[in-house]
Amino acid sequence: MLTKRTLLLGGLAGGLLALGLPAHAQGRYPDRPIKLIIPFSAGGQFDIVARMLAQFASTELQQPVVVENVAGSGGNIGAARVANAAPDGYTLLVLGGNHAIAKSLYAKPGYDVTKDFSPISMVSITPHVVLVNAAMPIHSMAELVAYAKKNPGKLNYATPGMGTSMHLTFEMIKAHYGVDITHIPYRGGANALTDLSGGQVNLGIIGIAPAQEFLNAGRIRALAVTSKGRSRALPNVPALSEVGYPELNAGSWLGIAGQRQMPAEIVARWHGVVRAFQDSPANRQRMEEMGFRIEPTTAEQFQKFIASEVEAYGKIVRDNKITAD
Structure with a gap:
């Protein structure tokens, strides 16, 4: 016959056992x-x-x-x-x-x-893509390098932020081609693309996917992608390996x-x-x-x-x- 004391002890033991179980074992994951x-x-x-x-x-x-x-x-x-x-x-x-x-x-x-x-x-x-505002007189990496060397320090480029892979990649590009272009960091690629397409900055380096809408609208141009080979998403845009930077693959x-x-x-x-x-x-x-x-x-x-x-x-x-x- 169960007594009140037995029931109390049994409930206490059950509670202690439940407390000893790992949190993830007490329910099915995910349950919220x-x-x-x-x-x-x-x-x-x-x-x-x-x-x-x-x-x-x-x-x-x-x-x-x-x-x-x-x-x-x-x-x-x-x-x-x-x-x-x-x-x-x-x-x-x-x-x-x-x-x-x-x-x-x-x-x-x-x-x-x-x-x-x-x-x-x-x-x-995904590779990065080097971009230029459509109003700029730059249609290729060769033209970008020539323009930058004639106008040292006058061009700027947008990235999704300080220390992002895009930032470091463009700094490598600058060093390789010997050009002086100022970095303008943004809080995310979408913000950088908005200002690039509006002409607030001259150049940018962003992921291909978010750039496509702006490319299709003709507000920016793609100069090169940073992979060893061309991207299926931008088949007419050369890889940097084709235009003077064969060792880059970013x-x-x-x-x-x-x-x-x-x-x-x-x-x-x-x-x-x-x-x-x-x-x-x-x-x-x-x-x-x-x-x-x-x-x-x-x-x-x-x-x-x-x-x-x-x-x-x-x-x-x-x-x-x-x-x-």
Whole structure:
């Protein structure tokens, strides 16, 4: 016969047992909406791919994946927010080359890209495109170099931000061709493109996808892409390797990551979602049309890639004496 004391002791034991279970074991993941932080403004290349992935993931996971743009400090503000969130799989980061650069560029970026995240998978990579306002008398890289040398210090170029991969790539281009062009950093590619198309700046270096609308409207012109070969999205635009810079092969990569202590089963769940997204013929076709190349990786491969990018970009920052002040 059960006594009141027995019931009380049984309830206490059950409560203690529940308290001892890991948080992720107490319910099915996911059981509520997931937040995907894009550390740049809306309309840029990160935003385009992340929103495609979020829509796909919402169906796969049967929970809303809500995109939130947290721009500022070259992607550091959004990354730091994710690094300091609970490692429960409900706040994820769109991770990119800017975060690998930040380790060398900033004294205190607010996170350590090699230690504070659980890399899930790379998603895609795309070359940058060198652009010019349509009113400028420049139609090729040769004309750009000639104009810049005749007018040292008078041209300027827009990027999505200080220390971004676009910024470092254009600084390499300047050094290679021996030209003096002033950097104008913006908070995101969309803002840079708006001012470039309006003539507030002369040149720009942005991802292909967000630039296409402005290119199609004839408000800007593409001079070159920064990959070894031409992009399927801009087949008539030469690669820099064709116009005097054969060793350059630069671009923007994008991946997904969670916090350092995120459970392995949640990493695996999201890795499966990303791989399904990449394997979809419709997604693959749409991505390629916009200039993105699908890049499947394991979580371990992605982690090694991030470390290699930290080392490579760190050398560029040091060699060019670039600072974030």
